[in-house]
Amino acid sequence: MIEQLKAELVERAQAGLKRKRRLLQSPQAVHLVADGQRLLSFASNDYLGLANHPDLISALQHAAKEAGVGGGASHLITGHHQFHHDAELSLAGFVGLPAGLLFSTGYMANMGVVAALLGRNDAIFADKLNHASLNDAAILARAELNRYAHQDLVQLEKMLIASTAPRKLVIVDAVFSMDGDIAPLPQLLALCEKYDAYLLLDDAHGFGVLGEQGRGILSHFNVASPRIIYMATLGKAAGVAGAFVAGDTIIIEYLIQSANTYIYTTAGPPALAAALVAAVNVMQNDEARHQHLQDLIAYFKQHLSLKRWQLMPSDTAIQPIVVGGNEAALSLSEYLLTQGVLVPAIRPPTVPKNTARLRISLSAAHTLDDVNLLIQHLHEAEKVLLA
Numbered sequence: 201m202i203e204q205l206k207a208e209l210v211e212r213a214q215a216g217l218k219r220k221r222r223l224l225q226s227p228q229a230v231h232l233v234a235d236g237q238r239l240l241s242f243a244s245n246d247y248l249g250l251a252n253h254p255d256l257i258s259a260l261q262h263a264a265k266e267a268g269v270g271g272g273a274s275h276l277i278t279g280h281h282q283f284h285h286d287a288e289l290s291l292a293g294f295v296g297l298p299a300g301l302l303f304s305t306g307y308m309a310n311m312g313v314v315a316a317l318l319g320r321n322d323a324i325f326a327d328k329l330n331h332a333s334l335n336d337a338a339i340l341a342r343a344e345l346n347r348y349a350h351q352d353l354v355q356l357e358k359m360l361i362a363s364t365a366p367r368k369l370v371i372v373d374a375v376f377s378m379d380g381d382i383a384p385l386p387q388l389l390a391l392c393e394k395y396d397a398y399l400l401l402d403d404a405h406g407f408g409v410l411g412e413q414g415r416g417i418l419s420h421f422n423v424a425s426p427r428i429i430y431m432a433t434l435g436k437a438a439g440v441a442g443a444f445v446a447g448d449t450i451i452i453e454y455l456i457q458s459a460n461t462y463i464y465t466t467a468g469p470p471a472l473a474a475a476l477v478a479a480v481n482v483m484q485n486d487e488a489r490h491q492h493l494q495d496l497i498a499y500f501k502q503h504l505s506l507k508r509w510q511l512m513p514s515d516t517a518i519q520p521i522v523v524g525g526n527e528a529a530l531s532l533s534e535y536l537l538t539q540g541v542l543v544p545a546i547r548p549p550t551v552p553k554n555t556a557r558l559r560i561s562l563s564a565a566h567t568l569d570d571v572n573l574l575i576q577h578l579h580e581a582e583k584v585l586l587a
């Protein structure tokens with residue numbers, strides 16, 4: 201096996217597809233040090249700049265003094281700490297849902313929910329651009345996976361009509377991670393009601409960004425329904441780690457009994473849960489932070505003026521520029537790096553062929569000057585690279 205793996209690695213390197221990790225030598229922040237270089241970063245999912253916020257650091261330190269470090273046991277044995285309980289109440293309340301459940305990662309939350317609620321005879325209806333964890337969740341559940349073209353609700357409806365599965369679950373990214381566009385929640389919910397399906401919303405990139413105070417996609421559309429199972433990750437805008445699922449109390453109670461990725465794993469460090477409560481408090485009390493992110497998004501869209509490359513239509517913190525070829529996207533990213541600006545190039549298979557792109561992510565921690573500098577470099581890059 202090792203010989204085969206080695207050959208595959210060589211092949212990958214020759215095709216220009218070998219991935220490498222950058223070594224971060226500072227906190228995750230918009231001004232960071234990576235591989236020894238000082239950079240202005242538009243490359244994290246820390247949309248509110250909370251990963252390095254003093255309130256969260258202090259909450260984590262105090263909680264570690266009080267509760268120690270390790271979770272020590274699974275939630276159903278002795279790992280379920282008061283801090284976890286407090287975080288679940290705080291997070292569910294923030295998104296306006298009756299109950300919440302913490303998971304160690306978003307990946308595990310998606311796998312746990314889908315595999316607990318669906319089985320062999322059930323059916324999943326999924327947008328083709330959904331996150332990888334949702335596709336893996338379908339495999340784990342052994343349910344039938346029906347994938348519809350991105351945002352194509354006509355195709356989704358045809359699939360729902362044709363399905364005879366006893367349980368149907370529509371699964372979508374609330375904000376698509378490589379495109380930045382938002383799922384049409386009211387229309388999706390109407391289809392679920394019409395065809396007796398449930399709706400799993402993965403709000404990894406909407407929580408903290410969309411809606412009033414960053415309460416997420418439910419607040420953005422002002423929608424509520426017992427059919428909605430809401431999931432948000434907590435290592436992105438919330439600046440910590442983990443994920444939570446929220447929804448109807450019966451669904452949450454059922455997940456506690458039967459989600460394997462909840463039951464058969466050690467509870468996360470309680471101090472992280474205390475940091476999450478601090479994160480929700482910042483979101484609730486520092487409305488200016490959320491507003492600043494919204495202002496930067498609007499400013500960037502208004503002032504960037506590209507001739508050949510295409511800024512995708514997005515109102516979220518994810519602002520991708522489609523360049524097309526893999527080499528072209530890499531050259532653009534490398535050019536920006538020589539200017540001290542870090543923006544990752546995203547290539548297939550993460551995005552469809554011929555749509556390689558630069559994935560810019562804006563953060564409330566950026567200043568207007570940071571964004572102006574990015575715009576200026578992008579305008580220059582188009583002149584230099586397409587000359």
Ligand SMILES: *Cc1c(COP(=O)(O)O)cnc(C)c1O
Pocket residue numbers: 304305306307308310331333373377402404405433434435442443
């Ligand atoms: C990041 C992400 C996840 C996984 O969350 P983690 O907590 O990082 O494991 C799931 N879904 C989407 C859409 C994501 O962007």
